[in-house]
Amino acid sequence: MNLMPSPPERESEHLPAVSWWDKLSQRSRDMILFVLLAASAIFGLLLLTDAYEKNLERTDTLTGYILFGLIIFLGALNSRKKMSMIPLGRASLWLSAHVVFGIAAIGLFWLHIGTIWPVGLYEQVLTAIFYLVAISGVIGFLLYRIGARQLTQSGVEVIYERIPRELYEIREQSEKIVLKCTEETGSDTLAKHYEDTLSWFFRKPRFYWQNIFGLQSSAHWMRFHAASVVRYLDEKETAHFDELMTLISVKRKIDHHYAAQDLMKKWLLIHLPLSIALLVLASWHWFLVEVYAI
Amino acid sequence: MSATAAGPTIARPQRWDSPFDSEMTDAMVEGLLEVKEIAGIQTDKFPARIPLEGILKNDTRIINYESGDIIVRQGDYGNSAFLVLDGDLRVVVSPGLPSDIMGRIDETQRTFFNSLSQLWTNRWFPEVRNDFSKAKTGLRHSEDKADTVRGVFLQDVPAVLDQHQTVVLSEGALFGELAALGRVPRTASIFAEGKATLLEIRWQGLRELRNYDEGWRRIINQRYRETALRTHLNETSMFHGLSDEVMSKISDQCLFETYGSFEWHTSFKQARNRGIEQEPIIAREREYPDGLLLIRAGFARESIKHGNSRRTVTYLGAGDHYGLEELYSAWKNPEDAGAALQSSLTSLGYVDAIRVPAPVLEEFVFPNMDPPESRIEKVRSRPIDQDSLLEWAVEERFINARQAMVIDMDKCVRCDDCVRACASTHGGNPRFRRHGKTHDHWMVANACMHCVDPVCMIGCPTGAIHRSLSGGKVIINDKTCIGCGTCANSCPYNNISMVNIADSSGTKIVDETTHKPIMKATKCDLCTGQLGGPACVRACPNDALKRVSFNEFDA
Numbered sequence: 001m002n003l004m005p006s007p008p009e010r011e012s013e014h015l016p017a018v019s020w021w022d023k024l025s026q027r028s029r030d031m032i033l034f035v036l037l038a039a040s041a042i043f044g045l046l047l048l049t050d051a052y053e054k055n056l057e058r059t060d061t062l063t064g065y066i067l068f069g070l071i072i073f074l075g076a077l078n079s080r081k082k083m084s085m086i087p088l089g090r091a092s093l094w095l096s097a098h099v100v101f102g103i104a105a106i107g108l109f110w111l112h113i114g115t116i117w118p119v120g121l122y123e124q125v126l127t128a129i130f131y132l133v134a135i136s137g138v139i140g141f142l143l144y145r146i147g148a149r150q151l152t153q154s155g156v157e158v159i160y161e162r163i164p165r166e167l168y169e170i171r172e173q174s175e176k177i178v179l180k181c182t183e184e185t186g187s188d189t190l191a192k193h194y195e196d197t198l199s200w201f202f203r204k205p206r207f208y209w210q211n212i213f214g215l216q217s218s219a220h221w222m223r224f225h226a227a228s229v230v231r232y233l234d235e236k237e238t239a240h241f242d243e244l245m246t247l248i249s250v251k252r253k254i255d256h257h258y259a260a261q262d263l264m265k266k267w268l269l270i271h272l273p274l275s276i277a278l279l280v281l282a283s284w285h286w287f288l289v290e291v292y293a294i
Numbered sequence: 295m296s297a298t299a300a301g302p303t304i305a306r307p308q309r310w311d312s313p314f315d316s317e318m319t320d321a322m323v324e325g326l327l328e329v330k331e332i333a334g335i336q337t338d339k340f341p342a343r344i345p346l347e348g349i350l351k352n353d354t355r356i357i358n359y360e361s362g363d364i365i366v367r368q369g370d371y372g373n374s375a376f377l378v379l380d381g382d383l384r385v386v387v388s389p390g391l392p393s394d395i396m397g398r399i400d401e402t403q404r405t406f407f408n409s410l411s412q413l414w415t416n417r418w419f420p421e422v423r424n425d426f427s428k429a430k431t432g433l434r435h436s437e438d439k440a441d442t443v444r445g446v447f448l449q450d451v452p453a454v455l456d457q458h459q460t461v462v463l464s465e466g467a468l469f470g471e472l473a474a475l476g477r478v479p480r481t482a483s484i485f486a487e488g489k490a491t492l493l494e495i496r497w498q499g500l501r502e503l504r505n506y507d508e509g510w511r512r513i514i515n516q517r518y519r520e521t522a523l524r525t526h527l528n529e530t531s532m533f534h535g536l537s538d539e540v541m542s543k544i545s546d547q548c549l550f551e552t553y554g555s556f557e558w559h560t561s562f563k564q565a566r567n568r569g570i571e572q573e574p575i576i577a578r579e580r581e582y583p584d585g586l587l588l589i590r591a592g593f594a595r596e597s598i599k600h601g602n603s604r605r606t607v608t609y610l611g612a613g614d615h616y617g618l619e620e621l622y623s624a625w626k627n628p629e630d631a632g633a634a635l636q637s638s639l640t641s642l643g644y645v646d647a648i649r650v651p652a653p654v655l656e657e658f659v660f661p662n663m664d665p666p667e668s669r670i671e672k673v674r675s676r677p678i679d680q681d682s683l684l685e686w687a688v689e690e691r692f693i694n695a696r697q698a699m700v701i702d703m704d705k706c707v708r709c710d711d712c713v714r715a716c717a718s719t720h721g722g723n724p725r726f727r728r729h730g731k732t733h734d735h736w737m738v739a740n741a742c743m744h745c746v747d748p749v750c751m752i753g754c755p756t757g758a759i760h761r762s763l764s765g766g767k768v769i770i771n772d773k774t775c776i777g778c779g780t781c782a783n784s785c786p787y788n789n790i791s792m793v794n795i796a797d798s799s800g801t802k803i804v805d806e807t808t809h810k811p812i813m814k815a816t817k818c819d820l821c822t823g824q825l826g827g828p829a830c831v832r833a834c835p836n837d838a839l840k841r842v843s844f845n846e847f848d849a
Contacts, residue, residue: 026837027705084715084833085412087826091711095835144707144836152703152735159729160708261708 030096038104049111061289063112068286070105074098075279078272102137126281133278136271143267147260150214156253160261163205166254171202174247181240190237190244193229198244202251211259218252310348314496315355323350326493331377331466335507344502353499359486362448366470367396368483369761371751373497373556375471381490383467384460386483391458396483397446397757397774401822409825412718419800420723421793421814423772446756446774448485455487462487471514472521474500475552476646477591477747479761497556504550519545522590526648529613530588532659540658549585549649554592558643559749559786562691569689570597570604573640576647577616580634583624585649587616592645592747595688596637598670600678606685607637607673609693611746611845619666625656626665636670642691643747686733687844691786695743696766697820697841699726699830704735705838715833716818723793725818726830741830742789742818744768750781750790759815762822769819777813790817 021029045066049059077098080088109130110116118127151157158166178194181187200206201221210217226245233241326332327350337346356379359365365383366372368390393399448454463469463484473480474497495503503510523545527533533541554574555561576587576594589610596616597604610616616639624633673681687693716724726741748768751759758775761768770781782790794811795803803812820841821828831839
């Protein structure tokens with residue numbers, strides 16, 4: 001939808017027909033191009049290995065070098081992120097290439113080792129790390145695709161680093177409500193309930209894994225603890241309790257943000273060290289192969 | 295018992311509660327009334343609530359300039375006009391004054407290695423300034439307050455006169471009125487050749503002088519007719535193909551109108567309950583149209599009644615027009631009583647418009663024109679949620695944006711790569727916040743939007759914040775920024791930050807006499823001088839971040 005639907009001058013302008021290709025997002029277009037490129041490259045490589053084998057030549061050196069180059073290229077995405085000051089192309093283009101060629105690298109890996117699980121301890125460690133990098137990569141890709149939308153639909157937007165501050169403010173507000181309720185009504189029912197139960201919820205982010213897996217545990221918790229106290233409150237106390245419930249509702253959304261953003265950040269802390277380990281092991285593997293080849 | 299509830303009371307705010315210069319005295323006003331250009335004004339034409347004396351006392355101020363003081367700079371925005379009371383000024387015709395003399399930034403592109411060197415030259419501490427050498431610009435301090443910068447002056451007037459073609463403005467000359475009323479950039483730089491005294495008239499006073507005095511109106515309108523009106527009419531498609539003679543007749547009959555408040559950003563920032571009901575009405579739905587409105591500057595909202603409120607049809611900016619369909623219909627079907635306006639037009643801030651009277655259109659334009667397309671019915675047939683993004687953008691005034699940072703939150707994984715990229719290209723501190731107003735899955739982040747109407751530029755005493763001549767970016771020259779905060783306070787979107795600068799060891803720099811921190815205004819500069827354009831856009835791995843003008847934003 002164009003935001004400027006009908007200003008008089010622009011209305012009369014005839015826009016050119018939009019093709020299906022133009023309707024695709026930039027990311028989809030990049031992905032399609034890289035898939036075609038990767039498919040062509042793999043097809044070409046298969047033809048080449050076939051020709052090698054017909055000539056009774058070894059193919060693992062060829063596939064090994066290509067695989068090693070590909071692993072270095074995949075690792076270069078992180079360096080690209082650090083060098084935003086120079087024009088090295090859009091990071092999104094790099095990420096699309098990273099995803100497509102990362103998946104292609106799995107096929108190339110199998111082509112290189114000729115099996116899915118090699119013999120020899122060093123090769124097994126290398127293969128295990130490779131699989132872990134690949135699996136963590138696929139999980140990360142899916143996590144990003146689902147997580148972003150989930151965060152948007154939560155109804156609040158909060159910066160990860162500011163979450164402790166937000167939670168502190170909510171906790172302060174909730175304590176003020178409870179104190180006010182006690183002062184105004186002379187009853188400590190809500191205050192006691194807060195101290196026994198609700199303060200646990202306000203203390204720090206809660207229901208981490210339940211939020212990650214999309215469970216409604218926090219909503220259930222909220223309903224249960226509301227129902228258990230509300231029957232003992234009079235009209236004035238209920239008004240204060242309603243204010244508290246609003247804060248609980250906001251806190252639940254922030255908890256969800258915390259869990260999702262935390263996971264998206266921590267995922268990288270798994271994928272990145274594993275990738276570095278893979279690069280180191282693969283380099284050593286290459287070194288050994290070269291040394292023994294002499 | 296009294297039925298009225300007791301509450302806090304104040305005197306109703308009046309127009310002149312905040313005069314332009316609180317030091318203007320009655321004696322000074324008396325003196326001004328003897329100036330030839332003011333003495334000729336017929337005071338009886340002014341309404342009793344807005345007397346000429348009141349305008350002079352509250353909407354003007356007298357400023358004394360020293361030799362070389364720059365009064366207006368080419369490309370600056372301002373809300374005042376000037377009348378020369380005494381002394382001579384020089385208008386720089388060609389070539390224009392160099393950027394550094396005017397206190398502006400050098401926009402040379404970095405080399406590849408210079409860009410790359412930011413990897414290791416960026417400091418561990420934010421906002422480090424190593425170069426404390428003064429810019430080539432001279433800063434004139436106030437006579438009474440030594441720590442207050444009043445403006446910029448040329449340090450070598452004879453050299454400027456030698457190297458630039460200039461024109462003299464002498465006693466009685468009026469200038470700056472078109473830029474002030476039309477909200478367009480100043481077209482030339484003007485400086486004082488020797489000592490000079492000027493009367494600065496803020497836009498409100500200028501508007502009244504134009505409204506109520508025939509002489510001033512004639513001068514201002516005539517100048518506009520001579521300089522900009524023909525260009526504006528020629529750019530409007532309905533006038534294409536008309537002869538010069540016809541165009542002259544049309545331009546002679548055009549009327550000039552202004553609506554709303556020039557300082558819309560102040561009320562926009564303060565108002566808690568904004569809404570269409572607060573907007574000054576330019577034309578009302580169901581009333582009879584008497585002329586076509588061409589928007590020259592500012593923004594207006596076209597709306598129709600919907601339920602208990604109003605639905606935005608579109609917003610109009612410079613170059614757009616309103617009322618054509620109805621005027622054409624009235625001309626084509628004179629018997630049809632339904633030719634009333636189908637929509638209302640309200641001012642979103644300040645609107646400078648040209649009214650082309652209906653008889654002029656009927657005589658010269660409509661006979662050769664195809665019937666305009668009906669737009670309102672099309673809008674009425676659309677579901678309201680289809681237009682909710684438009685309503686939001688108009689309500690939040692994001693329509694002012696030329697380069698808004700819009701983030702698609704369905705794609706954004708909150709990785710902050712954009713923030714890090716910005717920091718790495720700006721000495722370690724980002725120039726925006728990845729936070730802002732959201733609608734559906736769109737967020738407009740707190741990053742400078744390089745506005746169509748850059749209100750932040752009004753009032754900068756040194757011209758440090760200015761519009762780049764190439765590309766129209768709004769940028770700040772760090773060397774001439776004196777940290778007064780005028781721009782940051784004016785920005786309606788809170789997109790300018792004041793930062794405390796530090797030396798290379800991270801120690802905060804303070805004023806040598808007052809020991810107060812030295813502040814600088816910082817904001818997104820669209821990576822001026824960096825290779826490859828805005829780093830934030832290039833750094834987003836999910837293509838979630840765009841820099842867009844809202845009238846081209848394709849959601």
